[in-house]
Amino acid sequence: MASSLWQPFTLGRVELPHRLALAPMTRNRAEADGTPGPLVATYYGQRASLGLVITEGTQPSADGQGYLGTPGIYTPEHVEGWRAVADAVHAEGGALYVQLMHAGRISHPDNTPHHRQPVAPSAISAEQEMFTPTGPQTTPTPRALETEEIATVIDEFRHAAASAIAAGADGVEIHAANGYLLHQFLSPNANHRTDPYGGSVENRSRFVVEVARAVADEIGADRVGIRISPSMPLGGLDEGPREDVHAQYLHLVGELAPLGLAYLHVHHVGDDELLRSFRDAWPTAVVVVRYGRTREQIADDIDAGLADIAPLGRWALANPDVVDRLRTDAAFNEPDPSTFYSGGESGYTDYPTLAQA
Template identity: 80%
Template sequence: MASSSLWQPLTLGGLELPHRLALAPMTRNRANPDGTPGELAAEYYRQRASLGLLITEGTQPSEDGQGYVNTPGIYTPEHVDGWRRVGDAVHAGGGHLFVQLMHVGRISHPDNTPHHRQAVAPSAIAPGEEIFTPTGKQPIPAPRELSVSEIQQVIGEFRHAAASAIAAGADGVEIHAANGYLLHQFLSPNANHRTDSYGGSVEHRARFVIEVARAVADEIGADRTGIRVSPAFPLGGLDEGDTEAVRAQYRYLVGELAPLKLVYLHVHHLGDDELLRSFRDVWPTAVLVVRYGRERDGVAADIDAGLADIAPLGRFALANPDVVERLQQDAPFNEVDPATLYTGGATGYTDYPVLAHV
């Protein structure tokens, strides 16, 4: 039996959660070519509804926001209809759905997007990495620097996407400001060489993230708006500097976001517990913490330490639709099949066995 702290109910905005677990956002590359969630998506999320709070895979707010093949969008009427089917299935299972809004910025390739245009970013700097495309791995080309007026357009795209998610019946959205994507790129000095009010200082690099958060909260309500950060995560070719530089950037950012009273702060955590504690001290609502490599007996560690309110699950939930029951019963877990993470179809998506069929 996992730590009793996991089984305490929690009020999150207007939602009543039955416990402290959640589904972490995980890209699965199974949307239709137009970005509409595929026919299996409703089943995939319905199977995991017992997790209570389900944060979806990264979902692009615009054509420019897409980086990978077959990722979902939330900016057309067809997308809204597709996500409505997902939300209805999750709600029927007793869960709640937050759609993660993910603009990839420079982590893209023209072969992967519907318009085949050059990617956009804070500065015209390639990440120095490769990306999967329909013809195999290719180097990621240099992006085009966004103008100030285009930055305002992107903020509007986030606003529209958030409204579209709520129109689809979602309970809220998570702004993805982490893991090497566009908002994270603005925060990182090696990806953001701007000399205007969106680059240079700690305050200027944080400005875009703060403006996106304000716009989304204004559109759908702070009680329906979460945000994810990943301090010092070196994904997508980012380098945010030494420990003190990272702490300065994120203490400022979180301090400026805190007065917005967003419904939660989701931290993809690398291990700087002093920084995490500083977030906890100023953040007025729930804190979610996920760590790479966390084992079963450590799921509740951050909650027990007072560093988090909710523990999102990634690979455990991916391979175990009934992960809540398995934790409650101390039952063994299925193992993730890495070969089927992004291959499409039901295999490795909706066919992991539950306890009754083991």
């Protein structure tokens, strides 16, 4: 492995031992009320050698829940559950960032505690199939947020960030990617608003920037990361031709950069010119994850000066000791996709380490 991967790095307020991290991955193992239980603490504690541990998407409110079994971070019970997770990660030398994810229209009333219609920038269905207690159903047409409601949603993110810090987390990652609410505001085919939050590149960026500013004001900018995924066609989004995507995201990153956030997390789908523009504009750390890397390519973006941190997803899911396996060039366990979202220990906390094998 490239020596650059093993260099220590300062990210915000935390000192990381190397340039790896745990990528955020939905695992659907929370309790019915959204509290992460002991099994979740075990899972993240097992992977703490990755240094920066970014959690699965965690809803800041009941409206924010999309899927069954996802955790929340807005009640006292949630805070207590996350405290056990933070303690487990810290005991093994890792740093915990809780990803704040509002699913927006990628939801179904049957999956939420209040069973209300999903909310979104506009009343446009994602037309996505999702699992519910009665089986697969199509996501319904959401309710467009009223202009005055947006401030309430921003406050939900603020409260969730404060709750994560109260639980002992080292920071939070704002999820503005992968087809969820903040990404929906950025995408012209999901955002048909005619108020200050829709229409122009500047207006479509406004909600994301206001969320980031509020969260940074609440817990400190150096404890906040933000994730984006330009051109990612998840959740029925279509951000248009390349020049439109460049205009949208160069403006957005230009507005976010002065906030001094701890990092920009790019879920990259191949536009290296755009990634280079982000790197040039961003004053702190850049975290990049991309599909299809071989283990020999993990450090390529770091060596090219495009990234500071290279998160691992499925490899880390199936190998709690993936750091040791990379250092020693040991074989990986193969992930079992049938258990990704199935609940319980199987395919979650029972993958063997090298010592166990």
